[in-house]
Each structure stands twice: as C-alpha cells, then as structure tokens.
Amino acid sequence: MSARRDLATLDLSTEPLSHLAGVGPRVAAKLETRGLSTLQDLWLHLPLRYEDRTTLLPIRALKAGMAAQVEGRVEAVERGFRYRPVLRVAISDDSGATLVLRFFHFRAAQVAQFAVGRRLRAYGTPRAGQQGLEIVHPSYHMLGDGEDALLGELLDPVYPAVEGIGPASLRKLIGQALDRLPAAAALELLPPAFLAGMGLPSLRDALLTMHRPPADADIAALGAGTHPAQRRLAMEELLAHHLSLRRQRIALQQHRAPALRGRDGLVKALRESLPFKLTGAQQRVFDEIRKDLARAHPMLRLVQGDVGSGKTVVAALAAMLAVERGKQVALAAPTELLAEQHLNNLRSWLEPLDVRVAWLAGKVTGKARAKVLEDVASGHAQVVVGTHALMQDSVVFNDLALAIVDEQHRFGVHQRLALRDKGATAGVVPHQLVMTATPIPRTLAMASYSDLDVSAIDELPPGRTPVQTIAISAERRPELVERIRVACQQGRQVYWVCTLIEESEEDAGPGNARMDAQAAQTTFETLSAQLPELRIGLVHGRMKAAEKQAAMRAFKQAETDLLVATTVIEVGVDVPNASLMIIENAERLGLAQLHQLRGRVGRGATASSCVLMYQAPLSAMARERLETMRLTNDGFLIAEKDLELRGPGELLGTRQTGLAAFRVADLARDAGLLPTVHDLAERLLSDAPDLADRIVRRWIGGAVRYASA
Template sequence: MGEKTAQGLQKHGIHSVFDLLIHLPLRYEDRTLHRPLARLKPGVEQLILGQIVRIQTRGYGRKRTTHLILEDKKNNCCDVFLFNLPVSRSRSLQPGLWFQGYGKIEIRLSGPCMLHPQFRVFEHAEQAHPEPTLTPVYPLWKGMQQYRIRRIINAALEQCRQLVKHRSSGNHANPADSDLLQIFHTLHCPAPDALLNESVSRSRKQLAHEELLAHTLVQLRQRSEIRQRAAIPMNKDAPRIKDLLERLPFKLTEAQKSASKTIIGDLSNPGSPMLRLLQGEVGSGKTIVAALAALHCVENGWSCAIMAPTELLAMQHFESFSTWLAPLGITVLDLTSKTPEKKARIDKIRQDGPKILVGTQALIQDGVDLANLGLCIIDEQHRFGVNQRLLLLGKGGDRQPHQLIMSATPIPRTLAMTYYAGVEISTLDELPSNRKPVQTLVMPETKRNEVIQRIQHLCHAGQQVYWVCPLIEAQEEGTPTPFRSSIEIFDILQKSLPDLSIGMVHGQMPANEKQSLMTDFRNGKLSVLVSTTVIEVGIDVPNATLIVIENAERLGLSQLHQLRGRVGRGTLKGFCILLYSNHLSKLGKTRLAVLRESNNGFEIAEKDLKMRGPGELWGVRQSGGASFRIASPDDFQAEFPKLQARAQHLLKNQADMAEIIIKRWLPKSDACNRV
C-alpha cells in the first residue's frame, strides 16, 4: 500500500486492520453465474459472456460511443454500448475476443442491451470464470476505487487468516478469533446464497452487538472507577439558595425543582463523586439548575468551573451567573481568549476562596490553576474533545471533582442506555410557562420571495430574523449543487432588502469577526443574520422571532429542532420556515412533517434516531455525537438488559476479554472516558 493510499484511509477513520474489516459493504453484486444471453432479465444487473462479432465507433472525444455486438455459443446476441472509453481500453476490444460484462440490461426492439458495463476481455471463453463469492460494493471517497478497496480488504482478511492459523498451531488458540474471522469472511466474501439464508445479516448483527457491548463496558468501567474515589464533601446547608430563589423574576418548573434537588443530593452524598447528565430542550432552563448547583458548591467552600464551547455562550453564562449570584456576595469570574488583562485575571483565579469560574477552553490552558475545584459543569459537552474534558477535571488536583454535563439535544432513551451507560440522567421535559411554542411552516423554495416580503414586514416592526444555509459556497469540492449557499442568500437579501442591515457568519470566518457579527446581531445592530449552522448553539436573542432554514432536508431533525429553538425566546411568538428543494424525496417530506407537527424534542430525537442513526443525532459527525460505526442502538432496544448484564459479567469474571473487546472497538485511550 502506498503512502498516499494510507493517508486517504486514515483521513476516513481507517487506522488499523480492524478498521478495514469493519468498513462493510453497502450492498453486493452477484457475479457468480454467467446469465445466458437468451434469458436476460430487464432492469437487473447481471454477468454476461459473449464473443465480440462486431465493433462500431461513433462520435469523438467525450461523445465517443463504442457499440459491440456479442454472440454466445448458441448464437444468441446482445448489444453493448460503452461511452467515452479510454483509448487504451478501446484497443483491447477486438473481434473474436470474449467479453465478460456486468451491468444492467435493457430490452430494446433489437433485443437485449447492456449500457456501459464493467468488463474484462479474454482470448478464450474458458478463461472467463465467474466470481466464487458475491462481490462487495463499498462506500468510497474521492481518489478511491472499488477494485482498490476490495484488494486492500482482501489482503487484510488474508493477514488475519494467517495470524489465526499461526495461533491455532501453537498454544495461543482462541475460538473467539476464529469466530470473528468467520464473521468478516461472511461479510466481505459471502457465498452466493448468503443473502437468501440471512448469514450476512446475522454476521452484521453479531458485529453490532459487540460494538454496543464495547461502549457499555467502557461506561460501566468508568463509572465503577469513579465510584471507588472519595467524593468531595459538600453536605453543609446552603442558605443562599433560598435567597436566590426568592430573587428570581420567574418560578422554577417542577422539572427544574426535581433536577436541582437530585443534583444537590448527589453533591451532598459522602460516597462517590457525582457524574450526571442534565438534558433538556432549548429554553427549558438548564442554566438556572446549573447555577443552583454552583451556588451549593461555593456555599460548601469549593470552587466551580463552567466550561462552554463558544465565547458567546460563555459570556451569556457569565452574565446570567453574575446577575443571579453576585448580589449574594458570590465571586463570579470569566476567562476566555478575549478577556482583557488576562494575566491579572489568572492571578485572581489562583487566589484562595471559593468562586465561580465561567469560560471557554481558556480554563484548561497551562498556567491556569483552578484552586479548590469541587464541581465541573460542561455545557454542550458533546462539542468538546474527551481530552479537553479530562484536562478540566485534572485541574482539581488529587481530588476528583463532581461532574455535571449538560446537553440541549434531547437524547433518546435507547441511545442514552449505551452512550451514557453508567451515567445518572436528569431530564427537563417541560418549558417555562411563559415560553410559547414555535410555529413551524414547511414551504418549497419557489416561495422564497414571499418569505423575503414577510421578513421586511417583521424587521420594520422592530423584530429580527435568522436565515440559515447548510452550505457556505455554491459548490462542494468543485461539484455544482442545486442548493442555495449562505453567500448566494446574503446577496439576494441585500438586493431585495436594501433598507435593512444584514450580516453573514459562517464557520470559516476568523473567530473575532464571527464573534463581532453575532454580538452586533444580539445587540440589535443587524436586522437579519445569514448564517450556516454555527448559530445552532450559543446565541440568545429574545428579539429574534423568525428563522428561515434553507434546504432543510439536508439537516437532521434534532439539528433542525435546535436551530428552531433560536427564536421565540422573548415575549413574542416565534416562527420557523423550512424551505425545501423541488427534488424532495418521500422520506424527506416525512421528516419535515415531523418538525411541523411536533415541538417535543424527545419525540423528535427518537424519530431522528430511527431515520438517520445515532452517528447523525447531532447533525454532523464532527460535532461529537455518538459515533457508532456498525450498530444502531434502536435495533437492540429489547436486548439492553442482557447486554448490560453480559458487560457486568465480563468486567467481573473475564476482565482480559473485556479489555480485548474495548481495545478492538475503542482503541484510543481517551475513548474510555467519553463523559
């Protein structure tokens, strides 16, 4: 394997032989039998063999078409058309040679016809053998071809065969190795009847089961390790919590009261450190629950650190915590890359005394000593790398701080049972009474001008609007797409609404420029903000009442629900318009209908999991969601009790086997600390 090929594999997450073997086929082609030319089936891909009796060439350059007439030994004929064939391959086609082709058959007036098949040429018919197994068709990327990935995976399989053979000849035989090798052989080299007898689906299910087991093992082991550590004591009364609740301009929901009571109970427990996930809808009030936990921590003489993924979100938390807690005499400090006189701020953080620290990744940089750290609160935790979360915990020194992790993406129960196995979960499943549900409209892109007129009316009434586009530019990797980009929409709106102040932000902009535009929008200096999905988290503008999402069919339901949560955060009702392209599929229409009919994030998340799979739950994989490579937890819902029981058994009685399974699926050391 060349260096360039190896780099391409690594770029797409293939770093080992095991990674290669779990790069499973999308489908299979049956090239195990030559179909007689007299019995070809229309609309079906088939393998044919015939002697070339005539060759005709029409056109030039890219419009060049090569027409072959094939004849078998029984004088049955078939036409073959090859388009834009390279000269070198054209020269290999000569009358009298035998042509083996695989492609889809059409029936025309002249008889059966195959269009641009994959083919090989032989001197004698006896040299053209069908494939002994079904032919796998793999997911590809730019620069990779099917024949190359097949060759690489076959080499990996052969390497595994030799290793198992070597072990079985000595004293290191392991039946599990042979079983796993058989599974991979079935998936990559299935017998001709494998699809009929369901051996492929059984093998895939066995792999998926082991992947879920690996995730469960990791989570249970981590939770066990945490429980063995001594908890930081926080069992003193916190009288200022009552003062805070009396000062709030709103009343807590029952869900907020319940979550707060549970979290403070965890902090007061003298047993093991807290490891709890607080999940809820956008606007369900997670921040005040976190503030109550932080106040309890400070009242017990310990500091609390709140880490957010963006500077804007960190500053919003800092403003909220300062408004609520500073009047009670609590020290609240912020630390981001934009903090003025940063050295003086870091020196102040080092000073003794309990305090609340709010910041971004600046909190975990070298030189920042979070003295007396007792509680770590990580907002939108899936947007941080594991090492970043561990670095924050490490600021607690020899003691293990309590952890409260927060997510505004409702997590389906089936996914939570694997990705958060062993983690306690609190759920805010109701919105404050003054929060009005956002009304969602689904429209074709042909009504874009009507939407623009509505925007003009709203902005003249003093309200603000988001317009979200999945793409920054009109092309991806040089290929024209039918989707509107943020740059195109920005130009359209500027021309259509010249009297309005319009800004545009996207992820490729310099951080300070992006931050400045978002701040201007938040402060009302911009009427319309055109954006990519960077606004999904971290911007709270009560005056924004409408969000338009371009090509909404390209985004996951949970991500659309997150974006919808950006509006309707003030006293006015919010609206969301989902624009879709003219080529919307039936599944796409069903997905968008879910958003139109429901404002329940948990119901939407469950449906999103079923439609898109867990790896896309948060929209795109790089955003940090549960990246299962084979498994779909929803398919194993009934088996979770047995799965967890087996994981507990392995950890207790077969620790070596548990370690093998974990390293197989989660080889990186930090994968063992996902939360």
Template sequence: MDFAALAPTLQSRLAKLGINRAFDLVLHLPLRYEDETQLLPIADALMGTSVLVEGEVQTLDVMFRPKKQLVARVADASGMLVVRLINYYPNQAAQLAVGKRVRLYGEIRRGFWGDEMVHPKIKSVGDGAALSEALTPVYPTTAGMNQAAIAKLIGKALRECRLSDTLPAAMLADYGLPAFADSVQLLHAPTPDIPNVLLQHRTHPAWRRLKFDELLAQQLSLRMARAARREKNAPVIAADGRLAAQLVASLPFALTRAQNRVLLDIARDLKTPHPMQRLLQGDVGSGKTIVAAIAACHAIECGYQVALLAPTEILAEQHYRKLSSWLAPLGIKVVWLAGSLKAKDKRAAIEDAALGTAPLVVGTHAIFQQQVEFKNLGLVIVDEQHRFGVAQRLALRAKGSSPHQLMMSATPIPRTLAMSFYADLDVSVIDELPPGRTPIVTKLISDARRDEVIARIAAKVMEGRQVYWVCPLIEESEALQLQTAVDAHAQLSEELQGVAVGLLHGRMKPDEKAAVMAEFIANRIQVLVATTVIEVGVDVANASLMVIEHAERMGLAQLHQLRGRVGRGAHASLCVLLYSGPLGDTAKARLRVIFENTDGFVIAQEDLRIRGPGELAGVRQSGVPMLRFADLEADADLVEAAREAAEGLLANDLPATIAHLDRWLPGREALLRV
C-alpha cells in the same frame, strides 16, 4: 500473520481503511457480493443484471472514435457478446487476445455494436475450469489496493488469526448466536443458497453475531470506564442549600417539577466521594442554565470553584452575563475568560482563577490553556458537551483533583443512542418547558414568496418585535447556489428602510460579534442577519420571528436548535422555513418532520434515522468508538441484549471480558468517554 512485517507502503494504505493489525483484516467485511457460481450461456443472460458468461475471443480491435477504446467480440455456442474497455492496460489487451478463453462478469446492455459488457471483470480460463463455490466478496478499498490484493490479505488473516470464541457458550445459546469463526468465514465467502436479502440487509445470523459482539465491546468499555471513575476521589460537596435557596428566591419565575427533580439527582451526586459524570439533557428552552447555576451554588457554598465551558464566545459570554445577573447580587464573583480578551483583562481573569477570588469562571476553550490554574476546582459544567473533543475535556479535568462534571446538551438523545453511546453516564432529563412559553408556529414557504416574508418582517418590527434571518453560508458557493448572509444583509437593509439590520457570522472578530450581539440584545438592531453561529444558546426574549433560508439544506437537529431561539418571551412566535425547489425526497421528509413536530425527542429520533449516531451524539469528536456494523434503529433489540450481557460478563467472567475487548477495542482505553 505478522502485520508488522508488511511493507510500510502497504501498511499505510491499509491504515486508510482502518486496518492496523492482522485481526482488523478479519473484521474488514465485504460491501456486497458478486455471484460467480453460475455460468450462463450468452444468449440466456438477462439484460441489466450482473451475470457470468464464458466464451472464446473472436476479434480484438482498437477503436479511435468517439475515443480510443479496446473492443473485443467473445462467443460461445449460443451467441456473441461485445466487450468494450474505454480505459485499458496492456495486460487486459493480452487477456483478450484472439483465441483466448475468458470468463466475463458484468452487466449486459444494448450497445452500438450489439449486446455488450463495458469494463467487465475478465478472467482467463481453460476448458472446464471449476466455478467458484461461494459468492465473490467486494471489499471497501483505497487507491493502490485492488480487490485481489486485499482479498489475498484477508484470506491469509482468516487462516492464521485465532478465531475461537471470546464469549461463553452459554451466552451464545441464550441469545441464539452462532460461533464467531463460523460467522466471519460465512460473511467473507457465503454460499449462493443464502438469500441475498439477508446479506445485503445484514439480518443473517452471522451478521447479527458480529453486531452483537461490537455492541457488547462498546458496552463493556463504557461500563469499565464508569467503574474506573468510581475508584477516583472527588470532593464531597454536601451543601446545606443556603446559597441555592437565596438564588431561587431572587428569581422572577418558579422552577418546574422537572428542574427540581434533576437538581435532586445532581445534589445527590455531588455528595459522593467519586466524580459525578452526569449528562443533563433538555429540549431548547427547558431551563438548563438555571439548573447549572444552582449546581454551581452548591459547590461555591462548600468553598469550591466552578468552571463553566461553552463552545463559542457568543454562548459563553451570554452565560457570563446571565450568571452574573443571578449570582453577583449574592456576592459571588463571576469572571469571563476568552481568547478575545485584552491581555490585561485576561491576566486578571487568570489571576482570579488561580487565587480563588473568582468562585465561578465562565469561558471558552481558553480555559484549557496551560497557564490557567484553579485554586480549588470542584465542579466543571460543559455546555453542548458533544462539541468538545476528548483531549479538551481531559485537559479541563486535569485542572482539579477529579472534579465533578455536569454536561449539558440541548439535543435530545433517543433511547437507543443513550443506551449505546452514553452507557457510562448518568442521564437526567428536563422533560417539560417552563410555564408561559408561547408555542412556536412553523411555516414552510417557498423562496418565490420572499417578498411576503419581508413584508411580515416589517410588520413585526412595527409591533416592536425583533427578527432573526439565518443563512447557511457566508460567501457565494457556485456548487450550492445559496443566498449568502452578506447578500441577505444588503437586500434587507435596502428593502427595510428605517430598520436597523445587523450582520453576524463566524468569520467576524470576537469583539465585532460581541458588539453586534449586544446591540441586538439592547434592541438597537431590529433584524439580525446571521449564519448558524446563533444556533446554540442565544437568548433574546423580544425576538419573535425567525426566517431560515434554504432550510432544505440543514439537518433536523440544527433546524430545531435554530427555531428555539424564538418563543422565549410572552409574544406569539413564528419560524419561517424558506426553501428552494424542487425538493428531493429526503429534503421533503426532513421539512415535514420539523413542520409537524415541536417535540425534540421525536425530531432527534428522526435525525438519528437520517444522519446516523456519529453526528447526532458528537461521538466523532468524543472518542467513543464508532459502530461499524450495528444500526441503532434497526438493531435496537441487540443493543438491549448487549447491555444485559455486558452486566453479566463483567460480574462473572473477567477473562472473557478482557479477551473480548482485546479483540474489538485493542489499545482504545484512552478513547473512553471522560
């Protein structure tokens, strides 16, 4: 099939469906199926179930009340059925001309004029016309592309594309998988004897074959990316640990066993001549920043520069302040680079990076800018790495000669997600919190008890503590009817007389945000009303109460991140989740999970189940191919199998590896994780 020969308009419509080549049509599988293999007499057709009936059109009328519509009566030997089309085309009226014999597929229900089908599928037939032998597929489609058109294209692709297996027969036998050609042919046209539950739940062997192939392609691509990185040269950073030891000795706290274990992983990686690509994951408050600082000391001690990148100016500036407080006493100059800097300060920071007089540069995406150069970049640290796109991370890597990369995430990653989307990375986990952290008590409180919550805030402030009040929106939304940060700030300012109430949201200018945050850190603001801009990284030990409005609207990971902004000091901490009823089942389940659990891994597993892998892992931005067919929770056994199979295929059958990747991920090499 010559895909390039298709009309440009048609190609454009297909591209909206993710179809950019002929073989993509083969992999464009049905959403569901309609059973047009069995013809029922009109009188025997069940109400509320989609059925196929056949009859002769007895009457055809255009009705004008309550609105213009086409009404036909179709009869067979057993009874009569009304067909009603509220919006119709001339060709449909022609199909329903009196005396025509038609087949109707749809749901029968009680109507004003009797039993009726509203907008059924209509097909003109002759007496004794053959029935379909397979279920009728219903495909995902787009504007300007009807089911008949896309089914015709898919049929042509199935006839003309090469469907032979890319995988060795022995591998298929080992995992009990059917042939690829048999699988796709069956899924596009299953016979009616196949239980519908196997098709709809995607548990039929044909579905499992396609899921396995998809997961295998992902595993192969990520492993090949990992192997390609090992071919690159990176600086060998073999520090004796003198600088790191000075930093640790100056700290007012001891490192945990988990932090020390992770630091050994990082030190070992830095000594290798190929780029480290390590993901450091740890729950909120587990102490990832000090680990990053010690890793930076190793690089700086050996004469290399370090760049630390954060997704927001608030988080980047906080890293700058904390790292400066730790490293400046050791004689290490830390510079701050962000878009909000004055031109003079920005030029100075860029000059320090270029001359190497700043061993550590902390900043936001401003570090990506072309004019920013490093004299000797050896280590890149990316905080909340899933918030950066592949192009940004490539741009930063280009600043040095394949520097080592340490990526940090406070979103714990479920095992199946790590095996799938992070298969090309080395993963280290900080799985314990520093001693002395007080547990955070979580309470679910109805918005109707708002006055009680405000009274609790007043009491906390009297004790000398500080409070966050988090709102999900900045401005009024008629659709959601949510309380806004601006309104909440006004209300709390009025009700908490004598208390300094600050306001922080994403639409403020960077210098305004920095000023408000500085006031809060200095305890000159006691209550900070903010949007979820404070979700990541803000660290104020004196803040011991957080109120989250409309918690039912937020995802689990976001709620867990926000909750982690308190409980960072020695004071007992409380997180109040304010909700507005009535709650739906999903909202109830989400709030129950966050109320009952403080373990980030349990919460992340539930988040994976509710939201899916794309959002949780940030893979929509990262460039890692998304999964269309496999479900990481339901198909965990296939993830394991694909992981095992990828290792064997790469080691023993390179031609099959290349053929499989060409089928599933053609031209996607640039999208591999960097």
C-alpha cells in the same frame, strides 16, 4: 463463568501481516495506512457488499436496478466522443435480447478485445438506457470458443478499498488470513451457553460466513445487516465498546470527590428569588444531581434538553450546593456570547444572594485579568464563568468542587480534562456536569455514553408558544421578503440563515453540479437593496471574532432588525424579540442542525415561525427531514429520527473522544441488542475481567479513550 482460553489465539491474532505471502515492506505500509497490521485486522476487515456470480441470468430476464451476471456474444462495437470518450459494446444471448455495456474509461487494447462474435461474461447493475438496458463499467472477462467457465460456488465479497492494493490482491490476502483462523473454541471469547441462548453462531463461523457466504446465503439479510453472522459480530463489537466505557467509568470512581451535602440555604434562597417555578423535569434532574453531589465519588452527569428547557438554572442550583460548603464552581461555554449569557443570568440570580461571580474570557486583559486570577486563586471568586480561557495554565483555583461545561462537544477533549484537573489534588477530583442542547437518541446514549449518567429535561417552561414550521420552494422567495418587511414593521426581528459564505470556484467547476446556495454576503447585499428601510446585520464564520460578537450583540440589543447569518448562530444567541427565521437551502442541513437553528426563535411569548426554504427537486431523505421538522418540535423525537436517517457515524463524530467507528454494528438497527450487551458486560466485569480486556483489545485495540472528560 470460566476465564480460561487458549492463549495461542492472542499470539495468532496479533501476528503481523508481513508473515503472509506477498506482503513485503511496501505492501505492509499500504495496509498499515488503512489500519491493517495483524491477522486479526484482516479477519475483521469485513465486506461492504456481495456480488452473486453463482448463476447466469438470460439478458431478457434482466431488471433495472438488480445486479446480475450474463453471458453473450459481441454484436456490435461503437466508439464515440460526445462530451467525453465513450465505448459501447452490444451483446446478445440465446434469449434473443440485447444488452449494451458502456465504458467511459478504456484503453485501445481493451477495445480490441471486443471483436464481433467473441463470447464474454459480464456482471453489473443494469439501468435504463437510450436503447434498452445497459450496464456502465461492468466487471467482465472474455471466454474462448467452446470454453465452459465454471460458475462460482460462493458469493463474491467486495471489500473497503485499500489505496495501492487491487481488489483481487486484497481478497487473496484476506483469504490467507482466514486460512489461519484458529479453531472455534480457541477463538471464542463469549460464553457458549450465552451464544446458544441467543441463537448466534461462534465467532469463527460468523467470520467465515461474512467473508465466504455460500451460494444459498440470504443476500437480503446480509444487505440489511440482519443475518445471524452479522448480529453475532455486532453483539461482540457493541460489547467491546460498552466494556471500554464501563472501564473508564470504574476508573473514575476510584477517585474521591468532595461530598456536597448538608444545609441547603442557598438553594432555597435561589429558588424563592426566581421569577418562575421549576418545571417537573427541572426538579427531577436537580434531585438526580443533588444525590450525585452528596456522594464522595465524582459525579459525571450529562444533562440534555432542548433549547430553552432551563438547563442553566438547574446548573445554578447545583452550583449553590458547592458554594454553600465553601467550594468553588467553574462554568465554561464555547463562545464569548454564550458565556456572557450565562454570566448575566448567574449574576442576576446569585449576586443578590451575596455570591461572587467572576468573568474570565479572552478579552479580559491587563489589570482586570490579574485581579480575576487573584480572586480565583484566593477563593474570593465563588463562581467563575468563562470560555476556553478558564483552561489556561495561569488559572489556579483555590478549591474547585464542581466543573460545569456547556455544549461540551464544542470543546476539545484535552481542554475539558484541563478544567477537571484544576480541581484535582491528592486523589480528589471535582464533580463534572456537562450540558447539551442537542438531545441524544436513547440508543446512542446507551451505546456511547455509558460512562455518564444521563438526565433529560424533557419539558419546556409554561408560556412558550410552539414554533410553527413550514417548508416552501425557493421560487417563493419574493413572498418571504415581504413577510420580513411586515414583521419588522411590527417591531419584531428576523433571522435569515444561509448555508454558504461565498460560492467557490470548485462548486462551479466542470463536471460538478453547481451549488446554488446563496452566499451570505450576496444575500446581505440583495436584502439590503430590497429592504432599504431595515437595519440589516451580517455574521459568518470568516469574520474576526470581535466583528462577529459585535454583530450578534447589536441584534440582541435590537440595534438591527434582520440578521443574515451562516449556521454560526446555531448555539448561543438568545433574542426573545426574534419571531421569524428563514433557513435557506434547508435541504442541505441535518435534522439536529435544523432543530438547533429553529430554537433561536420562539424564545418569547410571541407566536414564532420557521420557514424552511428548499431547492427542488428534493431527495427522498431531504423530503423526510423537512416533513419531520414540520410535524414536531420535540427535540428527542427529532434526535431519534436523525439517528434513523443518518446513522450513528455523524452523531458520534461530535463527541471528539477518539471513539472508533463501528465496523459491523449499527445503533439504529441493533438497538435491540443493547440491553443484553449491558447485562453480559456486567457479568464479564464481575466474573471474568481478563476476558473483558481481551474483547476490548480485539475490537478497539489500544485506542485512547477520553470517556471521563
């Protein structure tokens, strides 16, 4: 594969926008706020959608919901003020039909334009009005008598807005940038034979098609993102992100790590002492970790599995491989409650084996803290469990070989790096094991976690009864109150999850639909009045950490029967006696969050239920989410559905790595490209590393990546 290309391309790509006509310091600053500073940035500032002004449609042929361009004469003009000022302009054409143009924002000079009898051309999306079809705020221009305005030859692109720069000005600037596109051969970075084999156009042709689609372009394909020009750009963008991740992984592999191989006495002792047998999935994942740890290169493995799938015991077995060789292990969790849960499990499993487990959290202070820090520094503490406190500068390990991070997305990137660096000495870094109870869709893992090896514990321990999920309207709330009373009389515990802490003035303000989600505080007071015989607790995000921990601990220790909470209980509390959860306004939450919340019940052998209470009417997407929850308890299936419904943007956002949002690619839509992308990436890294660098720079630039965190 040839690595030679015209280097002038790079110079042109990085040419500042100040070289374009009409771009002075003020305009340049406005473009810069949108991340647009070079010609290449404008080439890749792609349209959101297209408007077809290449044809005229008779008014009689208009259909609601289908954008079109019409031409007609003004028949009547009406100004009114019901709830706010409104301007209605009726136009008709030779088809004999009438269309109303409705404006809510207008100036007096604009009203004067619409003289009865004047001709105009308008574009917009019709909708059903009180007197037939109408278009709200169409784009339009007036025509002189006898003027025969030419129709456009190309579809009109609609670009993402840049504050302070009008759409027409932005189109002109992008047009100037496109006029300076290099020749196809100079611009292209992908092998021509590869493109031909995929049936994809050159980058130059793809960009011109996207910015200036001809009148006969397939609008449906462009709207769906399946046009060959979009697939060409998506291919290169996915390739750039994958190459970036692979480069990070390769860089990490240049370090050394302690090879944890040899006798497995502690592993065997732990397995024999456990009151349960490992599932097949737990055994498979532990075998994968064992192979990683035996190598002299740092492991970076993500273990994903549903709530209750047994990730902690797999982490404990991995820890024993390090302890057996005289090394230390750190396990960090994002909250004190979750960290305490790990601490209690590890102490019950490991202390009978004479493994010393230390505890380090914010509430460990004074002499107790000094003693823990001394034990960690001397190596006396073999396994150290804690929260963010583990990452503080005062914590010094004697010989850290394995860093385990639970719910890793809840930590900032720098915190995870700080924990890894505590074991870094003379080019040797500790192995890293990260765990999450949020299953990651396969396509998302392939595209955005290529720097990690991913393992899945996709099997629940035996004896778990699947949670029964039902969806009911909020009108049936009184029935739920009685159901709670009965459950608690039978000795069970119940969660009631709210989506808001308190109603805000903004929600009830003019022009906004009032959000009718009950506040947790209000719900707590209401349920306390309706169920006076029950002990009811309250947890929400605005409580002090100590208050929150106390309320959670009281529920865990069965000192309260019913816990009213916001979604802060999503991760971290394990109460086997809780067998009923009500999620209020469930339609407001995404699938992943609903699934995480539901995982708080069904932790014991008792049949458990999750009630999704919603406010009617439901949107189509909300209905599909609730139906998915009702039909399956499989977190991996739910993750795939969540990706399909929400797209990758929100899911990727949880990783906190600075990963730039995709401009063209859509992981749910373009999943079929990923195997080809991976193959090409390996070829480029092997045969043309300079091209790999240039592809990454084109799409990602100098964005900092923390893939190895």
